[in-house]
Amino acid sequence: MASVELRGIRKSYGKLVVADGIDLSIEHGELVCLLGPSGCGKTTTLRLIAGFIVPDQGEIVVGGTRLSGPGRALPPEQRNMSMIFQSYALWPHMTVAENVGYGLGLRKLPRAEIARKVAAMLGIAKLEKLADRYPGELSGGQQQRVALARALAVEPQTLLLDEPLSNLDTNLREEMRFEIRRLHDAFGYTTVYVTHDQLEAMTTADRIVVMNAGAVEQIGSPEDIFLRPVSEFVARFIGGTNILRGAIRGSVIQAGPLLLRWGLGTPGHGLEASISIRPHEVELTTAPQDGPNCFAATVLRHTYIGAQRDYLLDLGGDIHVRAVTALEQHFAPGDEIGVRLPQGRCRALAR
Amino acid sequence: MIAAIRRPDPAILLFAAVAVVLVLLVVMPIGWLAWYSVTDAAGHITGANFAKLVIDPAMRKPLVVTLEIAVAAALGACIVAVPLAWLVSRTDLPYRGVIRALVTASFVTPPFLGAVAWELLAAPNSGILNQWGRALFGLDDYDYVVDIYTVEGVAFCIACYAFPYVFTVMANALDNIPSDLDEASHILGGGAFHTLRRITLPLILPAILAGTLVAFLQALTIFGTPAILALPSGFHTLTTKIWSLFQVPPQPNLAAAAALPMLLVTLLVLQLQRWLLGRRSYVVVGGKNGPPKRLRLRAWRWPAFLFCLFIMLFPIFLPYGALVKAAIVRNISDPLSWATLSASHLHFILWEFSGTRDAMVNTLLLGIGSATVVTFIALVVGYLAHRQLVPGHRLLPVLAMAPIAIPGIVMGVGLFLVYTRPPFLLYGTLGILLVAFITLEMPAGFQQVQAAMRGLHVELEEASRIFGATRLQALRQITAPLLRTTIIATWSIVFIGVIRELSATILLTTSNTKVISVVIYDLNESGELGALSVLGLFLLVVTFAIVLLVNRLPILGGRGIST
Numbered sequence: 001m002a003s004v005e006l007r008g009i010r011k012s013y014g015k016l017v018v019a020d021g022i023d024l025s026i027e028h029g030e031l032v033c034l035l036g037p038s039g040c041g042k043t044t045t046l047r048l049i050a051g052f053i054v055p056d057q058g059e060i061v062v063g064g065t066r067l068s069g070p071g072r073a074l075p076p077e078q079r080n081m082s083m084i085f086q087s088y089a090l091w092p093h094m095t096v097a098e099n100v101g102y103g104l105g106l107r108k109l110p111r112a113e114i115a116r117k118v119a120a121m122l123g124i125a126k127l128e129k130l131a132d133r134y135p136g137e138l139s140g141g142q143q144q145r146v147a148l149a150r151a152l153a154v155e156p157q158t159l160l161l162d163e164p165l166s167n168l169d170t171n172l173r174e175e176m177r178f179e180i181r182r183l184h185d186a187f188g189y190t191t192v193y194v195t196h197d198q199l200e201a202m203t204t205a206d207r208i209v210v211m212n213a214g215a216v217e218q219i220g221s222p223e224d225i226f227l228r229p230v231s232e233f234v235a236r237f238i239g240g241t242n243i244l245r246g247a248i249r250g251s252v253i254q255a256g257p258l259l260l261r262w263g264l265g266t267p268g269h270g271l272e273a274s275i276s277i278r279p280h281e282v283e284l285t286t287a288p289q290d291g292p293n294c295f296a297a298t299v300l301r302h303t304y305i306g307a308q309r310d311y312l313l314d315l316g317g318d319i320h321v322r323a324v325t326a327l328e329q330h331f332a333p334g335d336e337i338g339v340r341l342p343q344g345r346c347r348a349l350a351r
Numbered sequence: 352m353i354a355a356i357r358r359p360d361p362a363i364l365l366f367a368a369v370a371v372v373l374v375l376l377v378v379m380p381i382g383w384l385a386w387y388s389v390t391d392a393a394g395h396i397t398g399a400n401f402a403k404l405v406i407d408p409a410m411r412k413p414l415v416v417t418l419e420i421a422v423a424a425a426l427g428a429c430i431v432a433v434p435l436a437w438l439v440s441r442t443d444l445p446y447r448g449v450i451r452a453l454v455t456a457s458f459v460t461p462p463f464l465g466a467v468a469w470e471l472l473a474a475p476n477s478g479i480l481n482q483w484g485r486a487l488f489g490l491d492d493y494d495y496v497v498d499i500y501t502v503e504g505v506a507f508c509i510a511c512y513a514f515p516y517v518f519t520v521m522a523n524a525l526d527n528i529p530s531d532l533d534e535a536s537h538i539l540g541g542g543a544f545h546t547l548r549r550i551t552l553p554l555i556l557p558a559i560l561a562g563t564l565v566a567f568l569q570a571l572t573i574f575g576t577p578a579i580l581a582l583p584s585g586f587h588t589l590t591t592k593i594w595s596l597f598q599v600p601p602q603p604n605l606a607a608a609a610a611l612p613m614l615l616v617t618l619l620v621l622q623l624q625r626w627l628l629g630r631r632s633y634v635v636v637g638g639k640n641g642p643p644k645r646l647r648l649r650a651w652r653w654p655a656f657l658f659c660l661f662i663m664l665f666p667i668f669l670p671y672g673a674l675v676k677a678a679i680v681r682n683i684s685d686p687l688s689w690a691t692l693s694a695s696h697l698h699f700i701l702w703e704f705s706g707t708r709d710a711m712v713n714t715l716l717l718g719i720g721s722a723t724v725v726t727f728i729a730l731v732v733g734y735l736a737h738r739q740l741v742p743g744h745r746l747l748p749v750l751a752m753a754p755i756a757i758p759g760i761v762m763g764v765g766l767f768l769v770y771t772r773p774p775f776l777l778y779g780t781l782g783i784l785l786v787a788f789i790t791l792e793m794p795a796g797f798q799q800v801q802a803a804m805r806g807l808h809v810e811l812e813e814a815s816r817i818f819g820a821t822r823l824q825a826l827r828q829i830t831a832p833l834l835r836t837t838i839i840a841t842w843s844i845v846f847i848g849v850i851r852e853l854s855a856t857i858l859l860t861t862s863n864t865k866v867i868s869v870v871i872y873d874l875n876e877s878g879e880l881g882a883l884s885v886l887g888l889f890l891l892v893v894t895f896a897i898v899l900l901v902n903r904l905p906i907l908g909g910r911g912i913s914t
Contacts, residue, residue: 050817076816077824083817089810093832102828103818154818 003028009058018044020214031184031191033201036211042194046160051076082156086163088147090135096146097131103154125149141172161193177204198238210234231351235276242321244275256317261292264347274349281345282323288338297339299331366741369731373750376790380765387607387768400608413587420506425567427510431662432517438655440525442646450659457666458515459894461851463575464887467875468670469508471677473499477684500584509576511666513566520562524555557627564624572758574854579875590760610761618756678884696881710870714850721788722845725796733800755794759854767858779861787855792845803837843897
């Protein structure tokens with residue numbers, strides 16, 4: 001069993017705190033994505049798990065064994081993990097086959113068995129014909145597959161991926177995304193996957209860990225994260241959203257001149273709260289209507305984006321809202337229209 | 352359950368050892384130098400040494416002469432190198448590779464050898480050029496056209512072997528300026544000349560200045576050329592004066608005081624140079640850059656090539672020709688013909704002259720020893736610093752690069768002061784020369800390693816660790832093979848540097864510890880110019896062989912040394 005558990009991990013370089021008390025529990029065989037903007041500590045977390053970084057506080061337990069503790073860590077080579085690096089880190093002085101067989105050689109396997117396993121792995125990664133090439137002679141996608149084959153050849157209990165697709169073009173990226181998921185399901189190891197691309201995380205992960213400023217912001221399934229964000233940061237980072245801030249007045253929130261009702265989530269305990277509503281959930285009408293969460297608005301900007309239209313609206317009191325609508329709803333900048341923020345779609349956020 | 356224990360990293364111990372060695376190498380000689388400069392022979396603190404520098408005409412005059420020579424040589428080098436670099440890196444000049452190779456040849460020619468060759472060429476009476484001049488213009492026996500034993504002569508001869516510094520810095524800058532910048536000027540209506548004046552020149556001006564400053568430093572701190580060309584006509588530069596202060600009776604305190612200003616000027620100039628080059632970084636701003644587009648010289652192609660060859664007459668063709676001639680004719684004044692050919696000098700150097708064998712063995716030992724030690728320390732420092740393995744990792748590269756600011760002769764004085772007293776009694780042994788060479792060559796070696804380390808992604812090694820390799824296994828299987836060419840290049844560059852060193856060597860050598868450069872200097876003193884030429888050519892052949900080897904190496908992220 002190779003469940004991975006991080007308990008209260010802290011790490012700082014001087015005054016710079018890169019991991020600020022991370023708690024995270026990953027089941028055996030799970031594929032978990034660490035998602036966040038650059039500098040949020042996701043790569044640091046991965047390297048802490050790999051043993052390249054020693055935590056200041058907290059511990060990392062893998063499969064019931066404590067591998068890292070405050071100021072001490074089992075070196076990476078003894079963790080039975082495997083990793084795909086952002087730069088791929090293919091060794092330029094070794095052929096594809098030598099790269100893939102490297103880890104097996106270190107495990108002192110008989111030569112014939114190494115050759116057999118390398119051949120099998122090259123087959124899985126569709127690299128048979130490139131076995132004797134050097135990494136410098138391969139395309140980006142091929143290099144990526146070599147990195148994958150090399151990482152899987154050692155049959156790791158835990159596979160770590162550090163933004164493995166960020167150097168590929170869009171088409172290849174999509175293909176490799178499904179490939180990574182397919183191999184994960186086929187081999188059944190535990191995977192920790194670092195990315196800053198929410199689409200990548202949504203489509204591959206069992207669970208997503210959204211990170212911000214060295215701490216975990218929210219953990220949940222892709223649906224959880226998208227439909228039930230707990231914080232402004234998560235709502236903004238995943239999918240983009242409108243945030244309306246205001247003071248709590250009983251069961252409504254007063255944001256500027258607007259009184260807003262919400263149907264989802266619970267506000268925090270403070271006096272202030274935020275309401276999140278996604279642009280495609282905003283409803284537009286030709287004239288202002290009566291009812292809860294209905295307001296008058298002025299169209300500031302209209303952008304045609306293929307299958308939809310994207311509007312920027314002024315609701316008065318310096319409150320701007322974006323709306324994405326069907327093509328049929330066509331307004332021009334300057335039009336006075338009606339806006340409804342459906343109560344059942346408005347989510348109160350604790351943070 | 353607890354499996355994880357990491358013992359104190361052995362890297363820390365290694366770091367401490369290397370730091371101590373570097374501190375000993377750099378700080379001790381400079382410290383003693385400073386102490387000696389403010390004390391008298393009895394060890395009392397005094398300002399008399401510095402006062403004497405300014406007041407005593409015997410000290411002040413060399414100071415003035417040195418400055419004259421350094422300024423003249425730097426300007427001369429600049430004037431020659433700028434058009435040459437522009438032609439080679441920005442135009443369709445024919446045989447650009449040949450010109451670059453010839454510049455490299457000037458770069459690695461030991462300046463003292465060039466000085467001897469110019470003695471052969473332009474001594475007032477026996478000089479080959481003066482013989483030709485007399486025949487050509489019908490002059491009297493004691494008339495002469497050129498005289499190398501003058502301030503101008505010394506400056507000229509220094510410039511001959513200092514211009515590659517300007518050339519290299521400038522050619523690098525020109526190679527890195529994207530052609531788009533020129534093209535942007537053309538599209539806005541700037542003609543070729545206008546573009547050169549308003550765009551290209553301002554862009555490379557910092558590089559020109561920086562290169563010229565390096566040439567200035569070379570001229571300021573060089574010992575061999577003035578020792579060979581200035582002493583015979585009875586004037587001193589600062590370096591030869593410092594050297595003379597070590598003759599009987601030795602005046603180390605005054606020598607220390609005379610060496611210190613040179614160190615300060617060097618520090619200042621290097622800081623200025625860094626500032627100039629640092630500001631140049633705006634050159635590479637912007638998106639994708641194409642390779643530089645070369646200006647078409649059309650009808651001027653061959654005249655320009657002849658101009659380059661003409662310039663190369665002075666550092667290469669004439670001096671090398673003179674050395675070869677002197678090596679193969681019986682007497683130095685003999686004309687070159689079948690009748691005067693002789694292998695006597697070769698025979699003398701190889702079999703009769705007892706100094707040769709010892710000097711060769713010593714040079715070889717010192718070259719191999721210094722190159723190996725420097726390469727090792729440079730690798731350790733480069734690795735520790737790049738991987739940021741130890742606390743204080745920023746300090747090590749600073750220490751390793753520090754000697755770049757220490758002129759050879761200053762280092763010579765400092766080391767003399769340190770190692771002629773207990774507890775380090777190294778004077779008179781090869782050990783003191785080894786220490787000197789290791790210190791002086793450390794920056795060159797470290798720069799090579801640092802460039803390679805930058806091109807070597809950390810993840811390459813980490814990948815090896817995560818697949819089960821220990822740190823040592825990763826070093827052996829991944830890092831070492833990837834750095835192999837760098838190691839060879841670094842080693843070779845240090846070796847070349849060692850076999851051509853004279854400034855520090857001349858102060859630290861004794862009759863038991865002669866090296867080839869010193870033997871050449873001695874042979875010049877005793878007038879054995881034929882034998883000297885043989886030995887000098889031997890030195891050149893070895894140097895060129897190594898340069899060729901290094902330039903054939905596919906070095907990671909670099910292109911071998913110099914041009």
